[in-house]
Amino acid sequence: MRAADALMESLKAEGVTDVFGIPGGANLPIYDAVVDADFRHVQVRHEQGAGHAAEGYARASGKVGVAFATSGPGATNLITAIADAMLDSTPTVFITGQVRTELIGTDGFQEADILGATLPFVKHSFQATDPRQIPEYVHEAFHVASTGRPGPVLLDIPQDLSRADIDYEPRTEPVELPGYKPSLEGNIKQIRIAAKAMANARRPIFYTGGGVINGNAAEELRELAASDRFPVTSTLMGLGGYPASGEHWLGMLGMHGTYTANHAMDKADLIVAIGARFDDRITGKLSEFAPHAKVIHIDVDPAEISKNVGAHIPIVGDVKQVLPKLTREYRALQTDSSRLDEWWATLRGWLREHPLYYEPASDGEIKPQAMIEALHRVAPDAIITSDVGQHQMWAAQYFGFEQPRHWINSGGLGTMGFGLPAAVGAKVACPDQTVVCVAGDGSLIMNVQELATCVSEQIPVKVFLMNNGYMGMVRQWQELFWDRRYSSVVMGSSPDWVKLAEAFGATGLRVDRAEDLEGTMRQALETEGPVLLDVRVTAEENCFPMIPPGEAARDLVEAPGLKGSVGG
Amino acid sequence: MRRVGVVMMEAGTPQLVKLEDLHVPGQLSGRKHILSILVENKPGVLARVAGLFSRRGFNIDTLAVGPTDDPSVSRITLTLDGAVHPIDQVTKQLHKLVNVLKIRDMEPEETVAREMALFKVSSAVENRAEIIQFAEIFRAKIVDVARRTMTIEVTGSADKIEAFERMVRPHGLVEMVRTGEIAIGRGHE
Numbered sequence: 001m002r003a004a005d006a007l008m009e010s011l012k013a014e015g016v017t018d019v020f021g022i023p024g025g026a027n028l029p030i031y032d033a034v035v036d037a038d039f040r041h042v043q044v045r046h047e048q049g050a051g052h053a054a055e056g057y058a059r060a061s062g063k064v065g066v067a068f069a070t071s072g073p074g075a076t077n078l079i080t081a082i083a084d085a086m087l088d089s090t091p092t093v094f095i096t097g098q099v100r101t102e103l104i105g106t107d108g109f110q111e112a113d114i115l116g117a118t119l120p121f122v123k124h125s126f127q128a129t130d131p132r133q134i135p136e137y138v139h140e141a142f143h144v145a146s147t148g149r150p151g152p153v154l155l156d157i158p159q160d161l162s163r164a165d166i167d168y169e170p171r172t173e174p175v176e177l178p179g180y181k182p183s184l185e186g187n188i189k190q191i192r193i194a195a196k197a198m199a200n201a202r203r204p205i206f207y208t209g210g211g212v213i214n215g216n217a218a219e220e221l222r223e224l225a226a227s228d229r230f231p232v233t234s235t236l237m238g239l240g241g242y243p244a245s246g247e248h249w250l251g252m253l254g255m256h257g258t259y260t261a262n263h264a265m266d267k268a269d270l271i272v273a274i275g276a277r278f279d280d281r282i283t284g285k286l287s288e289f290a291p292h293a294k295v296i297h298i299d300v301d302p303a304e305i306s307k308n309v310g311a312h313i314p315i316v317g318d319v320k321q322v323l324p325k326l327t328r329e330y331r332a333l334q335t336d337s338s339r340l341d342e343w344w345a346t347l348r349g350w351l352r353e354h355p356l357y358y359e360p361a362s363d364g365e366i367k368p369q370a371m372i373e374a375l376h377r378v379a380p381d382a383i384i385t386s387d388v389g390q391h392q393m394w395a396a397q398y399f400g401f402e403q404p405r406h407w408i409n410s411g412g413l414g415t416m417g418f419g420l421p422a423a424v425g426a427k428v429a430c431p432d433q434t435v436v437c438v439a440g441d442g443s444l445i446m447n448v449q450e451l452a453t454c455v456s457e458q459i460p461v462k463v464f465l466m467n468n469g470y471m472g473m474v475r476q477w478q479e480l481f482w483d484r485r486y487s488s489v490v491m492g493s494s495p496d497w498v499k500l501a502e503a504f505g506a507t508g509l510r511v512d513r514a515e516d517l518e519g520t521m522r523q524a525l526e527t528e529g530p531v532l533l534d535v536r537v538t539a540e541e542n543c544f545p546m547i548p549p550g551e552a553a554r555d556l557v558e559a560p561g562l563k564g565s566v567g568g
Numbered sequence: 569m570r571r572v573g574v575v576m577m578e579a580g581t582p583q584l585v586k587l588e589d590l591h592v593p594g595q596l597s598g599r600k601h602i603l604s605i606l607v608e609n610k611p612g613v614l615a616r617v618a619g620l621f622s623r624r625g626f627n628i629d630t631l632a633v634g635p636t637d638d639p640s641v642s643r644i645t646l647t648l649d650g651a652v653h654p655i656d657q658v659t660k661q662l663h664k665l666v667n668v669l670k671i672r673d674m675e676p677e678e679t680v681a682r683e684m685a686l687f688k689v690s691s692a693v694e695n696r697a698e699i700i701q702f703a704e705i706f707r708a709k710i711v712d713v714a715r716r717t718m719t720i721e722v723t724g725s726a727d728k729i730e731a732f733e734r735m736v737r738p739h740g741l742v743e744m745v746r747t748g749e750i751a752i753g754r755g756h757e
Contacts, residue, residue, distance in 0.1 A: 116615065119616060120619060129611075177666055196584045199585075302660050306592065310595070312592055
């Protein structure tokens with residue numbers, strides 16, 4: 001069998017049903033095999049789009065996302081998506097064509113050392129040197145990408161190898177890699193100590209992250225939180241891991257998190273970190289982070305433990321396995337939950353006096369926050385993807401995610417242009433669900449070519465563009481921290497988004513009056529096919545609360561106009 | 569891997585854990601560490617290890633790479649300053665590389681460590697005898713003699729090599745080449 005066909009067979013054996021990519025010279029044999037392959041291939045318009053679509057697919061479905069690209073520029077165009085998948089631990093396999101073996105190292109046409117270029121941000125990578133390795137590497141790549149802490153794996157295949165003939169036999173035995181053995185169970189002694197520390201805590205808080213989503217542990221988290229009245233906050237990546245309507249929910253924490261969540265971390269005596277990594281956007285000034293707290297850190301990646309913040313009780317394991325054990329151990333202690341009364345009185349006071357707040361519009365203008373609230377009213381169960389910037393933060397703050405895998409954004413790398421291709425991937429993974437990309441006008445233009453993919457591949461995503469005419473988050477920083485010296489942040493009135501959507505063959509809609517907002521949103525959702533809705537929002541609105549860069553979490557600044565606001 | 573965190577009591581006793589008794593152990597050991605790393609003998613593995621060090625800002629003092637008794641496995645021996653780098657974090661990051669099979673943080677008392685160095689020293693007629701004497705004291709070997717220079721091979725601990733360097737430097741050190749330390753665990757009774 002031709003190795004390229006064996007590649008398709010081994011992908012099929014891994015359960016692949018959808019792939020995103022673009023052909024080119026070095027992966028012609030692979031694309032010849034795609035013709036007869038048993039899965040859907042989505043022809044995107046730029047390799048970065050293929051990469052983010054694979055990520056969106058993985059994040060919506062929990063399956064491994066797969067993208068193909070050719071050598072040289074095709075492969076280098078994938079790099080942003082690979083780095084993005086690394087920082088957000090997204091299980092993905094990227095398969096690149098490479099120039100023929102004898103050309104490697106000669107600076108041949110469309111040659112780029114993609115293996116070398118991506119070394120710093122792949123979980124693992126392979127370059128085939130023998131065609132018989134190809135199916136073997138596929139299985140190893142899927143194993144590494146999807147187990148332990150998930151992440152991107154690159155497989156680079158020289159063109160001559162994919163057209164070579166090999167004996168292919170489907171693999172039956174599981175993959176064994178001698179240097180790769182994730183610990184999943186969690187040390188039971190450590191779990192017991194953790195339970196006993198939790199039982200003694202008077203101001204505990206659960207700080208949960210993307211690991212809860214990746215580890216499919218939302219239910220396990222709810223059970224643990226319900227084993228006592230444990231308050232729960234989450235990172236941007238963990239939203240939906242605990243329902244926003246849940247009674248222990250404090251809102252998101254971090255740079256644009258709630259007053260309550262950030263102050264609860266600041267005053268806590270015990271932080272239970274669950275699949276979260278103490279990123280700088282969470283801790284603020286590290287030396288002043290959570291000064292009173294002891295830390296229980298549960299993570300499948302041992303290197304995250306004590307990396308940024310020292311862990312008093314480390315537990316290395318898969319959250320899905322560890323949390324039920326911790327719940328059992330905790331329940332067995334039969335603690336008196338009245339010790340948390342005082343803590344909850346404080347928390348409830350903060351929640352009451354320091355809610356998320358924005359000045360309502362007076363003149364029919366659409367406030368960006370109101371746009372997200374309206375979106376929640378018209379599509380509460382939608383999968384929301386987003387780009388990066390103010391709109392992302394407002395979506396995170398105001399949508400109120402109830403379920404895991406319904407919030408797909410670029411958290412770690414902060415990749416503008418992520419939202420539309422990620423929505424393409426999410427919609428391919430979940431065709432029966434409404435998928436809305438909340439976009440920013442600065443971001444959307446960066447991968448807008450994927451509207452063509454939506455049209456030609458009939459992928460009916462809805463793009464709700466929060467259009468303020470600025471690269472809004474950069475403008476906000478320039479306003480607040482750079483003396484309002486606006487530098488290269490004005491997006492102007494170009495393009496005409498409605499016409500642009502129409503030019504691609506999608507439906508374009510526009511709304512600029514608050515009273516028309518919900519109606520137009522509904523129209524967009526009900527219109528068949530891909531739709532771009534241009535929502536004209538307040539131009540110079542700032543996103544609050546905000547921890548100023550480099551400052552402590554307790555120094556977060558609240559929205560001006562909030563009654564009783566003590567921020568600043 | 570060294571266990572971080574504190575065990576204050578028998579696990580399984582009903583007694584609770586007092587939060588004030590919990591401590592995070594210090595991250596910096598304050599001494600030199602020799603890491604002996606077994607890796608798969610595959611292309612690009614050294615680049616992965618070296619890349620990880622540069623990316624995470626870990627400074628390698630010495631590095632030696634060579635085959636082992638198993639042809640599919642290579643050994644990377646490197647030394648690091650534990651006063652600057654949290655060794656635990658370094659080894660945990662290294663373990664994440666799929667091609668890394670095993671890491672030993674060599675205990676100084678239970679380790680034999682050796683390094684080899686070649687010194688090319690200027691040797692005029694009048695100081696030749698003295699240099700030869702140094703070589704004898706250090707159990708070094710003279711491996712090459714030319715009209716104006718002598719080349720001496722020294723094997724031993726890094727301290728010994730540094731001591732020899734101090735001795736010959738005043739005579740004019742033309743060039744020095746060091747291999748970086750390699751280490752092996754001492755045999756047990």
